[in-house]
Amino acid sequence: MDREQIIGKLKAIVKPYSTNEDAYNHLTEDTDFIKDLNINSANLVDIVLDVEEAFDVVIDNADMEKMLTVRASIDVIESKLV
Amino acid sequence: MIGNDVIDIAAARRESNWQRRGFLKKIFTIDEQLVIASSADPERMVWTLWSMKEAAYKIYNRHTGIRAFIPHWFKCTVNAADKGVATCDGLRFYTKTLIEGNMIHTVAVNMPDNLNNVQLISPTAIIKEANLLPYTICQISGQAIAASRSHHGEFDLSVCIASH
Numbered sequence: 001m002d003r004e005q006i007i008g009k010l011k012a013i014v015k016p017y018s019t020n021e022d023a024y025n026h027l028t029e030d031t032d033f034i035k036d037l038n039i040n041s042a043n044l045v046d047i048v049l050d051v052e053e054a055f056d057v058v059i060d061n062a063d064m065e066k067m068l069t070v071r072a073s074i075d076v077i078e079s080k081l082v
Numbered sequence: 083m084i085g086n087d088v089i090d091i092a093a094a095r096r097e098s099n100w101q102r103r104g105f106l107k108k109i110f111t112i113d114e115q116l117v118i119a120s121s122a123d124p125e126r127m128v129w130t131l132w133s134m135k136e137a138a139y140k141i142y143n144r145h146t147g148i149r150a151f152i153p154h155w156f157k158c159t160v161n162a163a164d165k166g167v168a169t170c171d172g173l174r175f176y177t178k179t180l181i182e183g184n185m186i187h188t189v190a191v192n193m194p195d196n197l198n199n200v201q202l203i204s205p206t207a208i209i210k211e212a213n214l215l216p217y218t219i220c221q222i223s224g225q226a227i228a229a230s231r232s233h234h235g236e237f238d239l240s241v242c243i244a245s246h
Contacts, residue, residue: 040097041136045108046098049105065150
């Protein structure tokens, strides 16, 4: 799976938690879940759990800690898929 | 320093399912999970502990400049009067949680005496500038003092430490 495919899958995961539609529609690797998409921090846990299910990977605490942006999340997912 | 976090339980019910498999394990320490499981009102305990972690994180973030999703770093204990302590990285934060209707509001400070000097202020009194932490101007001294704002659902609360 390449980065573009990962970002596509990730974009679908964060959609129900995003409350800034404009930022969501212009999502890039630089997008910050909290600052840009206005995602409630409690929902970051849901994103981590959804990623685990959708990509069939295990996200440990050290990985979860970084997952505040699209880029960091893709990096974590990519490292698990190799 | 001060940090606060408010939770609207009605909004939390719409936005989160804390009973989801794996949810509690990602956020809470083993000890905290035991406290939740043995609580008479687990939902209230989940959000009380969560608001403690969030309020303490705001101070931690200011103090260290570290920005990360690290709720599990904050080890929280809370007593029957909703006063608590959160520790992280050898730092200690003192908390007081007010629960009223659907509102759970925690204020965290780094010096325990300051819990008695917390003042609610208008959200419009908070000044937020680029690269600066939120602050407010003390009406008496005219000095800038650290402030914190939190909003969730129908609640929007701002606090500072009164200097007098």
